[in-house]
Amino acid sequence: MGRVRPQIAPWWRSVLGILAGRGFQALVVALVVGIVSFIMMQALPGDASYRIAAGRYGYDMMDAASAEIVRLELGLDRPWWMQLSTWLGELATFDLGRSHVYGSRVVDEVAKQLNYSLLLAGGAVVASLVIAIPVGIAAGMRPGGKIDHVSLALSIFLRAIPAFALGIVLVLVFAVQLGLMPVAGFRGLQHLVLPSLTLGLGLAAVSSRVVRDAVAEAMSAEWRLFSRTKGLTARRTVVSHVLRNASLPVVAYVGVQGAYLIEGVVIVETVFAWPGIGHSLVHAIFGRDVAMVQGTALALGLIYVGLNLVIDLVCRLIDPRSA
Amino acid sequence: MNAMAHDETSPMKQRLAISTSRMAGLLLFAALGGAAAFGPALVGHDPASQSLLDARQGPSAEHLLGTDHLGRDMAARLLSGARLSLGLALLSVVSAGIPGALLGVLAARSGGWTDRLLTAFADAVLALPGLLLVLMLAAIAPGSWWALYVGISLTLWVEYFRYTRQRARVVLAAPQVEASRMLGFGPSLILRRHLIPEIGPGLLTIAAFGAATAVTAVAALGFVSVGIRPPQAEWGVMMTELLPYWREAPWLILQPVAALVLTVLALHLSVGGMRRP
Numbered sequence: 141m142g143r144v145r146p147q148i149a150p151w152w153r154s155v156l157g158i159l160a161g162r163g164f165q166a167l168v169v170a171l172v173v174g175i176v177s178f179i180m181m182q183a184l185p186g187d188a189s190y191r192i193a194a195g196r197y198g199y200d201m202m203d204a205a206s207a208e209i210v211r212l213e214l215g216l217d218r219p220w221w222m223q224l225s226t227w228l229g230e231l232a233t234f235d236l237g238r239s240h241v242y243g244s245r246v247v248d249e250v251a252k253q254l255n256y257s258l259l260l261a262g263g264a265v266v267a268s269l270v271i272a273i274p275v276g277i278a279a280g281m282r283p284g285g286k287i288d289h290v291s292l293a294l295s296i297f298l299r300a301i302p303a304f305a306l307g308i309v310l311v312l313v314f315a316v317q318l319g320l321m322p323v324a325g326f327r328g329l330q331h332l333v334l335p336s337l338t339l340g341l342g343l344a345a346v347s348s349r350v351v352r353d354a355v356a357e358a359m360s361a362e363w364r365l366f367s368r369t370k371g372l373t374a375r376r377t378v379v380s381h382v383l384r385n386a387s388l389p390v391v392a393y394v395g396v397q398g399a400y401l402i403e404g405v406v407i408v409e410t411v412f413a414w415p416g417i418g419h420s421l422v423h424a425i426f427g428r429d430v431a432m433v434q435g436t437a438l439a440l441g442l443i444y445v446g447l448n449l450v451i452d453l454v455c456r457l458i459d460p461r462s463a
Numbered sequence: 464m465n466a467m468a469h470d471e472t473s474p475m476k477q478r479l480a481i482s483t484s485r486m487a488g489l490l491l492f493a494a495l496g497g498a499a500a501f502g503p504a505l506v507g508h509d510p511a512s513q514s515l516l517d518a519r520q521g522p523s524a525e526h527l528l529g530t531d532h533l534g535r536d537m538a539a540r541l542l543s544g545a546r547l548s549l550g551l552a553l554l555s556v557v558s559a560g561i562p563g564a565l566l567g568v569l570a571a572r573s574g575g576w577t578d579r580l581l582t583a584f585a586d587a588v589l590a591l592p593g594l595l596l597v598l599m600l601a602a603i604a605p606g607s608w609w610a611l612y613v614g615i616s617l618t619l620w621v622e623y624f625r626y627t628r629q630r631a632r633v634v635l636a637a638p639q640v641e642a643s644r645m646l647g648f649g650p651s652l653i654l655r656r657h658l659i660p661e662i663g664p665g666l667l668t669i670a671a672f673g674a675a676t677a678v679t680a681v682a683a684l685g686f687v688s689v690g691i692r693p694p695q696a697e698w699g700v701m702m703t704e705l706l707p708y709w710r711e712a713p714w715l716i717l718q719p720v721a722a723l724v725l726t727v728l729a730l731h732l733s734v735g736g737m738r739r740p
Contacts, residue, residue, distance in 0.1 A: 165586075165590050168586070168587050168590040169590050169591055172587065172590065172591060172596075173591075173599070176599045176600065176602075176603065177599075179603055180599075180602055180603050183603050183604060296728075296731065296732070297728065299731065300675075300724055300727040300728035300731050301724050301727070302679045302682065302683060302723065302724075302727070304682075304683055304686055304687075304702075305682075305702070305720045305723055305724060308702060308706070308709075308716060308720055309717075309720060311709065312709055312713050312716070312717070399592040399593070402592045402595065403592050403593065403594035403595065406594065406595065406598065406687075407594075407683050407686070407687060410686070410687045411686075421598070422598075422687040422688075422689060425598065425599075425601075425602040425605065425689050426605070426687075426688050426689060428605075433599070433602060437591075437595060437598075437599055440592070440595055441590070441591050441592075441595065444591065444592055444595075445590070
């Protein structure tokens with residue numbers, strides 16, 4: 141035998157592992173959403189064939205014979221497990237059907253709403269960074285100082301406020317008392333301010349502490365002392381060394397907060413009547429529009445998986461040992 | 464490797480050391496719990512009885528916290544909501560925590576296919592963001608509290624399971640447990656002497672955060688008209704009902720908001736710190 145080669149797995153193996161794991165998660169999401177939607181459909185009050193016949197022919201034209209035709213045509217007389225497999229088969233071919241309320245295709249509706257939700261999520265992330273980075277840096281430069289204590293107390297308090305309650309408080313303060321911002325709906329960018337501030341503050345409550353910890357650690361590192369010793373000014377040290385080293389955990393953390401954002405979007409959109417996917421999901425549940433429930437929940441779940449996939453890959457890029 | 468054989472096992476006493484903020488949290492939670500238990504009887508108003516002539520009054524001797532848009536007593540409604548939220552949270556913490564922890568021990572003890580199946584089920588629950596899952600399960604039977612309760616418990620048990628499984632694997636493989644076994648002690652002593660002191664404090668922390676999550680979820684779903692329905696006095700439902708009167712009577716909508724925030728804050732503070740184990 142010649143040289144002993146070090147046992148390092150090739151890079152593509154870990155990437156493939158990540159892809160396979162998240163692909164499986166996406167499958168589970170589709171299965172859970174599909175099955176729950178199917179149960180929701182079965183749990184609707186009344187006979188489904190009468191309901192669909194009424195929707196097709198109008199309540200006046202519908203009778204037992206037309207309901208029977210619908211029942212045979214859609215196979216509603218088959219056992220539940222055959223109906224479920226048909227349902228999941230349609231899901232697997234991305235046939236999400238039509239909204240029972242609007243009559244339009246679910247895919248089109250979801251695509252339209254997704255733009256608004258992504259805009260809101262983007263606004264929230266920007267707001268959280270604008271708040272968390274200065275606060276976290278100021279607190280981390282002097283751990284145990286006044287700014288550190290005050291920002292810790294604020295962070296604990298903000299974390300205890302659910303996003304929709306915070307939204308209500310912000311509306312009361314800014315829109316009603318001060319008359320500064322529009323309250324609800326979407327007719328321009330100023331409508332984006334309050335909803336994204338609501339979600340952004342919730343995100344910043346945690347991420348400001350992450351920035352603070354990272355900066356505090358970087359400030360006490362030996363290489364910082366060295367860069368000062370070799371003649372860099374304090375300001376230059378912070379800008380080119382401390383912040384750069386502190387940025388990695390922060391970037392990773394923005395991704396971790398994806399679950400908070402998705403949950404937040406669902407509820408906060410309702411507070412501000414934001415025409416996004418979360419608002420639509422809640423409306424569809426209220427109106428028993430099962431096709432829309434399935435489409436929007438599937439979209440939110442798959443975005444969650446996709447976000448996790450991106451985080452995995454970025455972590456793998458930053459630190460190849462982690463995968 | 465997450466199985467750290469030389470993990471520093473700090474004793475229960477040390478981890479449950481009481482700081483000022485934790486004391487404040489515990490006292491606040493005790494006060495809220497007491498109010499939820501005894502308050503409705505003390506207020507002497509029916510949370511559902513309306514009196515349109517007395518609508519949207521400020522605080523008075525008759526109505527301590529004023530009245531809402533239908534003239535219902537706010538104090539009675541807030542306390543009734545507290546009883547509902549805390550009761551549902553307690554119920555779901557118990558019915559998520561006990562099976563979660565037991566299954567965690569089971570998975571750690573048996574290993575093999577039992578472990579794999581349970582872990583796969585837990586991962587399936589975690590595949591969706593928690594609130595989304597609760598929302599969908601609650602949507603199967605909108606307006607019923609049991610769908611809410613089942614959804615919340617089904618989402619929350621995973622945390623107990625994962626934590627217990629991971630810790631129990633470490634503890635059961637530790638030399639002192641092996642020594643106990645070789646001395647002939649049975650599983651009940653190993654559970655009492657080794658496992659419970661080790662995982663107890665962590666489970667309490669998870670329970671407090673889980674209760675906070677449950678209270679928040681009940682209010683959030685009530686607020687978006689998917690959970691508890693009016694005329695039931697529930698904090699989220701009250702927020703929806705009082706939102707239209709924010710201009711004329713902002714103090715009314717702020718009351719359920721404050722009740723919710725205080726409850727979550729008390730639960731967070733009572734276990735000290737912001738991080739889950």
